[in-house]
Amino acid sequence: MTKVTAQLSVSVGGFYAGPVHSGDGDWIDSAESAAFFRVTRWVTEASAWRERQGFAGGERDTNSDVVAESFGAAGAYVMGRRMADGGEVPWGDEPPFRAPVFVVTHRPRETLLRGGGTSFTYVTDGVASAVEQARAAAGGKDVAVAGGGSLVRQVIKAGLLDELELHVVPVVLGTGLRLFDADLDLDEKEAIELTPTRVISTPQVTHIRYKVGGRAALVLDDRGSGGGPTTVG
Amino acid sequence: MTKVTAQLSVSVGGFYAGPVHSGDGDWIDSAESAAFFRVTRWVTEASAWRERQGFAGGERDTNSDVVAESFGAAGAYVMGRRMADGGEVPWGDEPPFRAPVFVVTHRPRETLLRGGGTSFTYVTDGVASAVEQARAAAGGKDVAVAGGGSLVRQVIKAGLLDELELHVVPVVLGTGLRLFDADLDLDEKEAIELTPTRVISTPQVTHIRYKVGGRAALVLDDRGSGGGPTTVG
Numbered sequence: 001m002t003k004v005t006a007q008l009s010v011s012v013g014g015f016y017a018g019p020v021h022s023g024d025g026d027w028i029d030s031a032e033s034a035a036f037f038r039v040t041r042w043v044t045e046a047s048a049w050r051e052r053q054g055f056a057g058g059e060r061d062t063n064s065d066v067v068a069e070s071f072g073a074a075g076a077y078v079m080g081r082r083m084a085d086g087g088e089v090p091w092g093d094e095p096p097f098r099a100p101v102f103v104v105t106h107r108p109r110e111t112l113l114r115g116g117g118t119s120f121t122y123v124t125d126g127v128a129s130a131v132e133q134a135r136a137a138a139g140g141k142d143v144a145v146a147g148g149g150s151l152v153r154q155v156i157k158a159g160l161l162d163e164l165e166l167h168v169v170p171v172v173l174g175t176g177l178r179l180f181d182a183d184l185d186l187d188e189k190e191a192i193e194l195t196p197t198r199v200i201s202t203p204q205v206t207h208i209r210y211k212v213g214g215r216a217a218l219v220l221d222d223r224g225s226g227g228g229p230t231t232v233g
Numbered sequence: 234m235t236k237v238t239a240q241l242s243v244s245v246g247g248f249y250a251g252p253v254h255s256g257d258g259d260w261i262d263s264a265e266s267a268a269f270f271r272v273t274r275w276v277t278e279a280s281a282w283r284e285r286q287g288f289a290g291g292e293r294d295t296n297s298d299v300v301a302e303s304f305g306a307a308g309a310y311v312m313g314r315r316m317a318d319g320g321e322v323p324w325g326d327e328p329p330f331r332a333p334v335f336v337v338t339h340r341p342r343e344t345l346l347r348g349g350g351t352s353f354t355y356v357t358d359g360v361a362s363a364v365e366q367a368r369a370a371a372g373g374k375d376v377a378v379a380g381g382g383s384l385v386r387q388v389i390k391a392g393l394l395d396e397l398e399l400h401v402v403p404v405v406l407g408t409g410l411r412l413f414d415a416d417l418d419l420d421e422k423e424a425i426e427l428t429p430t431r432v433i434s435t436p437q438v439t440h441i442r443y444k445v446g447g448r449a450a451l452v453l454d455d456r457g458s459g460g461g462p463t464t465v466g
Binding site: 011012014015018019028029031033034035037038040045125156167170171173174175177179180182184185186187188189190192193194195196199201203206208210218219220221222223225 | 242244245246247251253261262264266267268270271274277387399400403404405406407408411412413415417418419420421422423424425426428429432434436439441442451452453456
């Protein structure tokens, strides 16, 4: 059965990129990209990713297996406009997706057909519509929300995400873009409960996969009968 | 050899408590405590914690073993003033630490001796001094930075932390206090590199232990020869 999945490489503090590039200079030289490149280094080094990009070499290891599994599970993608724009040139004639990609945007545009099975369809009536179109195109495989973080957040907010995999990279960053930012529309005493379904640990990254549950109120427990805080202050 | 360690229970977005309690009403009824209680629920349910608090029952499981191991490894504690104040009454005559605790504060106060081996010594000349005094008192065991988050951050900033264990609880929160907040004094293109040394996965929480390395510049890699972003947008 088709699941809607998302995955993101993040620092231990939850950053998936540095502070957003302002437009001065090239993105590649920005603090945004410097942090993004650090947390996605394990992907770049994976042979499974390099093969899709047409690059030689790379590590044939557990991390590469995780990448290969992700590519293999996706029957269609949903993508943010900024990522689609940024990738259009570098991905070239044979983008790594090899499946239909539905781009959430405000600007109508004709579907772009690329080699290797990749197409980009521009969806202007919202995230839910893009997910629905991707589901219809996925041929029973999963719909992968490819990013970026703000799109993943929108899909979570809309209650449409079934599974989230965080690739937690052992690095502390001081600032940047976070997946779980303030605009999730959660009340102060409200949470979204997850269930971990798989953890894979490697020296470069800890892969944690979650089933996404519903929203739930944060209910006060009795601390076992009134004990004080032991880890906060 | 004595290590300086810290551990914190956090949500998948890195929150260890809700937004800081303003002082209106009781802390126990605040959004800060509601989120804190959610991310520390696995501790409250652990028999090893309950025994230290003098409470009956609890789970005798892997999570309880993690709690027991933490208590057993600590020869002395360093604690923030707010946590020490908040705990003073509920911890009672026999606090759960059973070791010397060094409280970082601006207010001089005579050492408080409690039962079971716990003492509270108030250190007014800074975090480094508190860590040093705890090291001398630890009898070869570890110095545990007990929290809260801002104290852990200060110890990291000062380059004094050897090991960090994050207990990542499968819940998404919308707002609150984060360990890795903006005042780490990291440059936009700078990071603190960690090395994962142990991962323990349970349904309630993923325990990830890191060795804390030094600060390092975020160096641009070549993306394998100029591929575009594949997970950001």
